[in-house]
Amino acid sequence: MGERKGKLVIVSGPSGSGKTTLVARLKQLEPQRLWVSVSATTRPPRPGEKNGQSYWFVSPQEFQQMIRQGELLEWAEVYPGIFYGTPRRPVEEHLAQGKWVLLEIDVQGAQQVLKRFPQAVTIFVRPRTWEQLQQRLRRRGTEDPQALQKRLQVAQREWNQAHLYKHQVINDKIEDAVQEMLRILNSSEA
Numbered sequence: 315m316g317e318r319k320g321k322l323v324i325v326s327g328p329s330g331s332g333k334t335t336l337v338a339r340l341k342q343l344e345p346q347r348l349w350v351s352v353s354a355t356t357r358p359p360r361p362g363e364k365n366g367q368s369y370w371f372v373s374p375q376e377f378q379q380m381i382r383q384g385e386l387l388e389w390a391e392v393y394p395g396i397f398y399g400t401p402r403r404p405v406e407e408h409l410a411q412g413k414w415v416l417l418e419i420d421v422q423g424a425q426q427v428l429k430r431f432p433q434a435v436t437i438f439v440r441p442r443t444w445e446q447l448q449q450r451l452r453r454r455g456t457e458d459p460q461a462l463q464k465r466l467q468v469a470q471r472e473w474n475q476a477h478l479y480k481h482q483v484i485n486d487k488i489e490d491a492v493q494e495m496l497r498i499l500n501s502s503e504a
């Protein structure tokens with residue numbers, strides 16, 4: 315048997331696209347093959363979020379230090395003053411083990427990763443229409459109006475970058491979308 319080769323998979327999509335739920339479902343279905351990267355962020359944890367599970371929650375100073383020490387594969391200021399980045403080492407280790415390494419990151423981060431891993435499989439997750447996305451974001455109702463406005467702006471910017479991705483997955487029905495992602499992962503050369 316030849317050496318097992320890992321596959322780097324980048325999943326992006328605007329807030330409200332349902333990408334986090336999709337990724338969680340994929341992980342359930344492929345616990346052996348798939349490893350999902352845990353990002354570092356300077357945003358505070360939401361209720362129920364545990365350090366090291368959804369994110370590594372770090373201070374702005376710690377984040378800057380990670381940048382300086384070259385510990386991040388990519389990083390971006392996704393919202394004003396709020397930074398997110400992918401720790402490099404675990405990504406490299408899991409790729410070396412032959413895993414599908416999945417990064418759920420924004421468009422800016424995806425562009426940085428593609429410079430280093432041009433063969434990465436890129437997937438953009440979105441609802442069918444921009445109107446559906448707006449509705450989903452409004453319905454969440456967890457944000458104050460200003461925060462919602464900001465999210466809509468960022469979502470619009472991301473929506474317009476969808477063409478940069480090799481694959482688009484329309485998330486109407488979660489099980490269909492998950493199957494579509496599995497089909498992409500199984501058929502992609504990387």
Ligand code: 5GP
Nearest residue numbers: 353354389390392398399400418419420423
């Ligand atoms: P949230 O704070 O709602 O979990 O995530 C907000 C946004 O940050 C999402 O679009 C998500 O894809 C992005 N994001 C999460 N982790 C990273 C990361 O490590 N790098 C980059 N560039 N974006 C990230």
